[in-house]
Amino acid sequence: MTVAESDSNSGTLAVDVRKASLIYNPHEAPVHALSDIDLAIRPGEFVSLIGPSGCGKTTLLRVIADLEHITSGEVLVNGVSPQDARLARAYGYVFQAPGLFPWRTVLGNVKLPLQIHGRSAAECDAIAREQLTRVGLTGFESKYPWQLSGGMQQRVSIARALSFEPRILMMDEPFGALDEITRDRLNEQLQQLWQRERRTVVFVTHSIAEAVYLSSRIVVMSPRPGRIVKVIASPLPDERTLDMRDSAAFVNVAHEVREALAHGHDE
Numbered sequence: 001m002t003v004a005e006s007d008s009n010s011g012t013l014a015v016d017v018r019k020a021s022l023i024y025n026p027h028e029a030p031v032h033a034l035s036d037i038d039l040a041i042r043p044g045e046f047v048s049l050i051g052p053s054g055c056g057k058t059t060l061l062r063v064i065a066d067l068e069h070i071t072s073g074e075v076l077v078n079g080v081s082p083q084d085a086r087l088a089r090a091y092g093y094v095f096q097a098p099g100l101f102p103w104r105t106v107l108g109n110v111k112l113p114l115q116i117h118g119r120s121a122a123e124c125d126a127i128a129r130e131q132l133t134r135v136g137l138t139g140f141e142s143k144y145p146w147q148l149s150g151g152m153q154q155r156v157s158i159a160r161a162l163s164f165e166p167r168i169l170m171m172d173e174p175f176g177a178l179d180e181i182t183r184d185r186l187n188e189q190l191q192q193l194w195q196r197e198r199r200t201v202v203f204v205t206h207s208i209a210e211a212v213y214l215s216s217r218i219v220v221m222s223p224r225p226g227r228i229v230k231v232i233a234s235p236l237p238d239e240r241t242l243d244m245r246d247s248a249a250f251v252n253v254a255h256e257v258r259e260a261l262a263h264g265h266d267e
Contacts, residue, residue: 012079014168014200015064020073021225032225033059037073039219039228048211049219050257056226057204058172064202065093065170066140078167089117091168092161095266096176097224098153100145106132107141110160117164122192130158136189151175151182155189167201176206177186184242191240208261211239212253220260230260 017039024031034056041047062068063075066082073163077085079138086089094131102111110128132138135155143152152175161169175183191214194201196247205211218232244250 001184002253002255005216007083009087012043013040013044013072013076014043014078016038016074016076016079017060017064018074020063020075022056022059022068023071026191028069032224034063034070035227037228038227041199041200041202041217046201046203046214046216047219048058048205048215048217049221050205050208050211051221051226051229052223055207055223057132059226060221061172061202061204065091078120082145089164090166092164092166093094093173094157094161094169094174096173098150099158100144100153100156101185102145104144105141105147106137106143106145109145109156113140114163118171127163128159131163131186132156134193135159143198150178150180150208151186154178158190158193168202171201173204174205175210188226188242190214195239208254208257209245209255212236212250213242213245218253218257220257229263232256232260255267 017037020034020037021032022034024033037060039060041145049060051057059068063070064077064082065087076084076115078088078090080088101112105113107125107128110131111124112128114124129141136156137152137159139156140148140152145156148156157174175186178186187210194214196208203214212234214237216234218234220229220232221227222229232253234253236244236253
């Protein structure tokens with residue numbers, strides 16, 4: 001049974017955001033980052049947040065991860081508060097930059113969260129090696145981050161985020177700084193990983209093609225104050241290949257996303 005199937009049996013939403021707003025500096029020069037966000041994500045979904053720079057998509061991801069706190073509304077993660085979900089290690093978080101420690105080997109970087117949580121040395125080693133195998137990095141355990149390409153470093157970051165078997169994987173533009181060829185390869189590997197394990201993924205991106213290729217649903221956001229303009233359910237089959245991007249169905253979804261983005265700018 002996959003993680004998603006187990007969660008689905010409980011009937012609990014992976015993420016449930018209701019009327020959430022976030023205002024920075026509410027008493028002096030307020031900045032309205034998010035406005036009345038409603039979003040429900042079911043276990044096992046791959047949901048992308050897309051919108052222009054400054055629209056609040058990363059802020060929304062950080063709210064779900066308990067890295068930012070809303071001014072009003074409610075947010076639940078696996079049926080509990082974001083803080084409780086964080087303390088329960090219910091999610092893994094992959095940042096825009098890999099954030100690897102240069103003095104630790106690849107294996108050492110993946111082991112780190114396990115060591116912090118008091119797992120035995122044998123468990124840390126076995127789990128870290130298994131996760132590196134999942135992201136295609138077997139044989140690179142003894143390398144240091146500076147010996148790896150940018151794409152490989154991000155795969156180490158993903159392995160680290162998955163090391164404690166989180167039910168939700170949150171990803172903040174993890175491939176945005178990579179060249180197109182590397183990005184395509186990692187998109188394909190991430191899609192295959194999601195197919196195998198069906199973890200819930202919440203993914204921030206600026207790329208329409210990336211959002212359409214990866215997602216079961218695409219959440220389009222407007223410029224500040226961040227609002228949800230449209231939620232687009234993908235008609236594409238769950239199992240996808242890169243050449244699918246030339247299909248009429250793919251182009252149609254991409255066009256729908258582009259139109260929603262333009263509509264958000266016009267409002």
